[in-house]
Amino acid sequence: MSAPDLHVEDVPRPLAGVGSLADRVFRGVSRGVGVFVLVVFGAIGLFLAYQALPTLSRYGTSFFTESDWSPELDKVGMSAVLVGTFVVGLIAMFVAFPLSLAAALYITEFAPNGIRKTLVAMVDLMAAVPSIIYGLWGFWLLQPQLVPIAHWLHQHFGFIPIFEAATDPDAPAYAQSVYTGSAFVAGLVVAMMVIPITCAVMRDVFAQAPVGEREAALALGATRWGMIRTVVLPFGRGGIVGGTMLGLGRALGETVAVLLIISVAFDVKIRILENGTITVSSLIANRFGEATAAQLSALLTAGFVLFVITVIVNTIAAIIVSRSRSGAATEI
Amino acid sequence: MSTAPTQEMYIQPPPPLPRHASLATLEARAISAWFGERKVLDRVSLTMKPGQVTALIGPSGCGKSTFLRILNRMHELVPSAQLAGEVRLDGVDIYDTGRRLTEARRQIGMVFQKPNPFPTMSIYDNVVAGLKLTGTKVRRSEKDALVEECLIKAGLWREVSDRLRSPGGALSGGQQQRLCIARSLAVRPRVLLMDEPCSALDPTSTRVIEQTIAELAHEVTIVIVTHNMQQANRVSQQCAFFLAEHGTPGAIVESGDTQQMFEAPRDPRTSDYVNGRFG
Numbered sequence A: 001m002s003a004p005d006l007h008v009e010d011v012p013r014p015l016a017g018v019g020s021l022a023d024r025v026f027r028g029v030s031r032g033v034g035v036f037v038l039v040v041f042g043a044i045g046l047f048l049a050y051q052a053l054p055t056l057s058r059y060g061t062s063f064f065t066e067s068d069w070s071p072e073l074d075k076v077g078m079s080a081v082l083v084g085t086f087v088v089g090l091i092a093m094f095v096a097f098p099l100s101l102a103a104a105l106y107i108t109e110f111a112p113n114g115i116r117k118t119l120v121a122m123v124d125l126m127a128a129v130p131s132i133i134y135g136l137w138g139f140w141l142l143q144p145q146l147v148p149i150a151h152w153l154h155q156h157f158g159f160i161p162i163f164e165a166a167t168d169p170d171a172p173a174y175a176q177s178v179y180t181g182s183a184f185v186a187g188l189v190v191a192m193m194v195i196p197i198t199c200a201v202m203r204d205v206f207a208q209a210p211v212g213e214r215e216a217a218l219a220l221g222a223t224r225w226g227m228i229r230t231v232v233l234p235f236g237r238g239g240i241v242g243g244t245m246l247g248l249g250r251a252l253g254e255t256v257a258v259l260l261i262i263s264v265a266f267d268v269k270i271r272i273l274e275n276g277t278i279t280v281s282s283l284i285a286n287r288f289g290e291a292t293a294a295q296l297s298a299l300l301t302a303g304f305v306l307f308v309i310t311v312i313v314n315t316i317a318a319i320i321v322s323r324s325r326s327g328a329a330t331e332i
Numbered sequence B: 001m002s003t004a005p006t007q008e009m010y011i012q013p014p015p016p017l018p019r020h021a022s023l024a025t026l027e028a029r030a031i032s033a034w035f036g037e038r039k040v041l042d043r044v045s046l047t048m049k050p051g052q053v054t055a056l057i058g059p060s061g062c063g064k065s066t067f068l069r070i071l072n073r074m075h076e077l078v079p080s081a082q083l084a085g086e087v088r089l090d091g092v093d094i095y096d097t098g099r100r101l102t103e104a105r106r107q108i109g110m111v112f113q114k115p116n117p118f119p120t121m122s123i124y125d126n127v128v129a130g131l132k133l134t135g136t137k138v139r140r141s142e143k144d145a146l147v148e149e150c151l152i153k154a155g156l157w158r159e160v161s162d163r164l165r166s167p168g169g170a171l172s173g174g175q176q177q178r179l180c181i182a183r184s185l186a187v188r189p190r191v192l193l194m195d196e197p198c199s200a201l202d203p204t205s206t207r208v209i210e211q212t213i214a215e216l217a218h219e220v221t222i223v224i225v226t227h228n229m230q231q232a233n234r235v236s237q238q239c240a241f242f243l244a245e246h247g248t249p250g251a252i253v254e255s256g257d258t259q260q261m262f263e264a265p266r267d268p269r270t271s272d273y274v275n276g277r278f279g
Helices: A021-059 A079-110 A113-128 A131-157 A183-207 A211-219 A224-253 A256-261 A280-287 A293-323 B007-011 B064-071 B101-107 B123-133 B140-153 B173-186 B203-216 B229-235 B258-263 B268-274
Strands: B026-035 B038-048 B053-057 B081-089 B108-111 B191-195 B221-225 B238-243 B251-257
Touching: A021 A293, A079 A113, A079 A183, A079 A224, A079 A280, A079 A293, A113 A183, A131 A183, A131 A256, A183 A224, A183 A256, A211 A224, A211 B108, A211 B173, A224 A280, A224 A293, A224 B123, A256 A280, A280 A293, B026 B064, B038 B064, B038 B081, B038 B238, B038 B251, B053 B064, B053 B229, B064 B081, B064 B108, B064 B191, B064 B221, B101 B108, B108 B173, B123 B140, B123 B173, B140 B173, B140 B203, B173 B191, B173 B203, B203 B221, B203 B229, B229 B258, B238 B258, B238 B268, B251 B258, B251 B268, B258 B268
Parallel strands: B053 B221, B053 B238, B108 B191, B191 B221
Antiparallel strands: B026 B038, B026 B081, B238 B251
């Protein structure tokens, strides 16, 4: 080894050149668009926060503890609305999670090549159906079918608080209307709407499970299901969690379909089968048209709260996906 | 478990699977293979003798990897793949419709070109992964002994014995490949197939794996695909030269004793290939 030449300056040299005009234009435009998206996003948040200020300072913490929403009585609060939002969202995810997982596994692992593309297209098409159509479908077709199911759940699992309802389940002619317009029906309809996105994220990560590891498991004598359990599911864990959270984010904001189905009731309750609930977005849609200036501010505050919640849920989802092994190459 | 494993339990673990199953003969009879419409192998027959290392050599695209993957039913994972012929393990056709696919793969293990340990699983769990996957129930103390035995056989024990709980993906490429060998051995296969196991490794790791192969040959029949003539010469006793000429499907030009094939090949094409004149 020879001694270093002490006369040479030993500092890292700059490597970035000027770059061609096309490169610089492209970089400038894409940077501009990227910044623009952030600005719009930030502006929405700031606008909502600014509009929320009068309401928040007027009602203080009671805005989050009061359940009623009666601006005319000067009683405005979000506790019932927030509970309703999460109840509907959780019911939706409770149904959508297993269905999405099963659909994604079938599509990536079991479906013959010929029908795989068709299945992918069908699931994606579910996302293209307008929200209002889901609402109509849920109201006219699904709800009448769900009433007997809700009744059955009440009859057999009524001892669990969430399956209670304000009627006698064993009465010979039970009150059907008690089981309509409930969080249960709304949640099921929302589930149909979040399946495409949840399923797409899961499908994406399952398809990326390394062929080498799949073959390793199979070559050891694993069954297909054993291989999926050992390789595909652990690899896709981030996508499973992230996709579900992403679906939840969407479920929390779902508006029109929910509004069409539920009977509006401002009660803090977890009785999912019982008539009457409310969510943030359906509250806003419901009251927006007839709102006075002060009421509008209250609705915008509700919107701000929903905005913050969905941003948090989606951010957590994105972090989980990007931290997982499969996430580096996954876009959500 | 309530009692700590005693020394005795390590010395003589009750075998979960036959500890030294008798050496098996693997016999391929008239194997043809297709990918879609393209035929890649044409009626290839080869007997892989028990307790010996058989090397499959030949230029790229001659069908030797396909042939190897047919030997443990990995070929059919490709959707358009088809095959004809029989693969007999001690006289029993592994493609017989009455036999279970998973059983064939368990008895005929495989080590792949690219090391493919389960990267987030610990070294220990990697070795015993096959037991879990095949539903083999083993007591904890036996498992410990099995892990040690397989890692020793794969020539990896000394390097990892103090960190069996660290993830398999953190090992170097050569160590990963030896971990894969240990993992294959843990289900006690009767035949071990190796698809260019050293092509992604540096010369030092290659030498270690070649030593491992030499030691394993006494207890398991080994079939190895290699592009490296010297390696085939060093590790194998039997050799088969595959060739696919001018777009025809692959076939065996010559097979037999390795030494004889390298020193006095019968076919001029074999001579050209082993002397590096093409391929």
